[in-house]
Amino acid sequence: MERDNFEIRDQDGAGRIGELTVPRAGVTVETPALLPVVNPHMQTVEPSRLESEFGADILITNSYILYKSEDFRDEALEVGLHELLDFDGAIMTDSGSFQLAEYGEITVTTEEILQFQHDIGSDIGTPVDIPTPPDVDREQAEEELATTQERLEFAETVDVGDMLVNAPVQGSTYPDLREEAGRHAEDTSLDVFPVGAVVPLMNEYRYGDMVDVVAGAKRGLGADAPVHLFGAGHPMMFALAVAMGCDLFDSAAYALYARDGRYLTVRGTEQLDDLDYFPCSCPVCANHTPAEIRDEGERERERLLAEHNLHVTFEEIRTIKQAIRTGNLFELVENRARAHPAMLDGYRALGDHAAQLERTDPASKGAFFYLSGESAARPEVVRHHQRLSRLNPEGKVLLTEGNPSSRYDESWNVVPPFGPFPRALSETYPLTAEIPDRMDAAGYESAARGVARLVDENPETDFTLAHEGWSESALALVPDAVRTVDLTTV
Numbered sequence: 001m002e003r004d005n006f007e008i009r010d011q012d013g014a015g016r017i018g019e020l021t022v023p024r025a026g027v028t029v030e031t032p033a034l035l036p037v038v039n040p041h042m043q044t045v046e047p048s049r050l051e052s053e054f055g056a057d058i059l060i061t062n063s064y065i066l067y068k069s070e071d072f073r074d075e076a077l078e079v080g081l082h083e084l085l086d087f088d089g090a091i092m093t094d095s096g097s098f099q100l101a102e103y104g105e106i107t108v109t110t111e112e113i114l115q116f117q118h119d120i121g122s123d124i125g126t127p128v129d130i131p132t133p134p135d136v137d138r139e140q141a142e143e144e145l146a147t148t149q150e151r152l153e154f155a156e157t158v159d160v161g162d163m164l165v166n167a168p169v170q171g172s173t174y175p176d177l178r179e180e181a182g183r184h185a186e187d188t189s190l191d192v193f194p195v196g197a198v199v200p201l202m203n204e205y206r207y208g209d210m211v212d213v214v215a216g217a218k219r220g221l222g223a224d225a226p227v228h229l230f231g232a233g234h235p236m237m238f239a240l241a242v243a244m245g246c247d248l249f250d251s252a253a254y255a256l257y258a259r260d261g262r263y264l265t266v267r268g269t270e271q272l273d274d275l276d277y278f279p280c281s282c283p284v285c286a287n288h289t290p291a292e293i294r295d296e297g298e299r300e301r302e303r304l305l306a307e308h309n310l311h312v313t314f315e316e317i318r319t320i321k322q323a324i325r326t327g328n329l330f331e332l333v334e335n336r337a338r339a340h341p342a343m344l345d346g347y348r349a350l351g352d353h354a355a356q357l358e359r360t361d362p363a364s365k366g367a368f369f370y371l372s373g374e375s376a377a378r379p380e381v382v383r384h385h386q387r388l389s390r391l392n393p394e395g396k397v398l399l400t401e402g403n404p405s406s407r408y409d410e411s412w413n414v415v416p417p418f419g420p421f422p423r424a425l426s427e428t429y430p431l432t433a434e435i436p437d438r439m440d441a442a443g444y445e446s447a448a449r450g451v452a453r454l455v456d457e458n459p460e461t462d463f464t465l466a467h468e469g470w471s472e473s474a475l476a477l478v479p480d481a482v483r484t485v486d487l488t489t490v
């Protein structure tokens with residue numbers, strides 16, 4: 001389906017900077033964007049300050065809480081959400097699906113809650129989908145997905161004016177169901193695509209499974225659909241999720257963590273009680289020591305921690321956008337992956353989907369930095385290997401990490417992790433990569449796979465590989481027909 005409310009401006013892997021037009025709010029939201037979750041009953045940081053001090057141009061609140069609230073329901077209907085919350089940006093509303101998942105039932109239909117969201121002035125509304133948890137049996141996942149799909153189709157028929165409507169993508173931990181759900185959602189006339197029910201995966205640090213679930217949903221949705229990773233509020237995993245192609249994040253974490261004395265960083269979560277120093281220069285951390293904040297009253301401590309948590313969260317979104325602009329999002333993801341073994345799992349799972357990411361990865365970016373064995377699984381390496389199967393050197397060909405030789409018809413360069421390439425390409429991206437002198441086995445093995453790819457496509461050509469002390473594991477991947485010379489021993 002052609003989408004006119006989302007435009008992609010810059011791309012790196014499947015990560016992108018985009019513009020989401022929200023007609024009812026009269027604003028365009030630049031993505032990746034963070035939506036702070038605002039609880040009307042408990043405003044840790046006032047929405048007007050989210051806008052003026054933190055730069056939030058979109059937030060999310062729960063319409064089901066308002067619908068059920070004796071304090072707010074009538075006021076919301078009378079003055080509208082923007083005045084109720086004192087916020088001029090775009091407001092997305094959730095429908096009560098979360099409450100459905102937590103408490104097993106809710107007392108509202110999709111039609112009632114969509115109408116209510118429209119009537120209180122929401123800019124992006126949500127039908128009542130079924131958030132199927134991870135690891136349920138397949139039958140349950142299929143049945144609940146069918147119900148969600150019926151509701152999305154019904155939501156298309158509700159007249160909500162120019163309010164955008166979310167089309168949540170469910171399917172539990174079955175990537176093929178997520179893909180089917182994505183395809184179905186994409187075929188509706190709905191507007192924004194939350195990947196739902198991933199919170200349990202993140203709470204259990206199952207970042208590898210999260211990546212597989214998102215990759216499934218993205219295959220179904222196609223490249224130009226705006227994707228919201230629903231309930232993902234920890235900044236440590238934003239870069240990974242953006243590299244997968246997620247555009248919107250919502251954070252309740254900034255306030256919930258603050259309530260428990262927890263301090264967010266891009267490398268994980270710290271307890272305020274354990275900190276002697278703040279590793280941050282936001283206004284809160286620049287003006288207080290951890291001890292000073294511990295000595296504050298409960299409400300003030302919570303507010304200050306929530307403000308730090310918001311600062312670090314918005315900072316990470318800006319860091320990611322700049323990385324996309326510069327073309328080093330993968331270096332950022334790789335850096336973040338080093339903070340926790342579970343994040344490393346997520347990054348390694350991302351490597352399993354490199355061919356999928358390659359389709360939207362720009363042909364040329366800033367310098368490629370090889371930072372670990374995982375760099376060998378990047379989309380640029382996949383693309384180079386694909387390209388090798390279209391190249392046809394003839395006669396006697398030297399593939400060398402050393403100097404060319406006139407005794408051959410052609411001399412090609414070999415650079416790990418890419419493998420062989422004609423010398424004329426040596427100044428083109430990504431073959432200009434910065435690589436360490438002490439290359440690891442994964443890099444050599446990837447180069448050897450490149451050699452194998454070229455040799456398989458050209459069985460008539462006579463290849464010699466001159467390498468600088470490659471590991472046995474790499475040489476084992478080089479086809480037997482290739483003569484090998486170790487340059488470190490001649």
Ligand SMILES: [Zn+2]
Nearest residue numbers: 280282285308
């Ligand atoms: Zn701070």
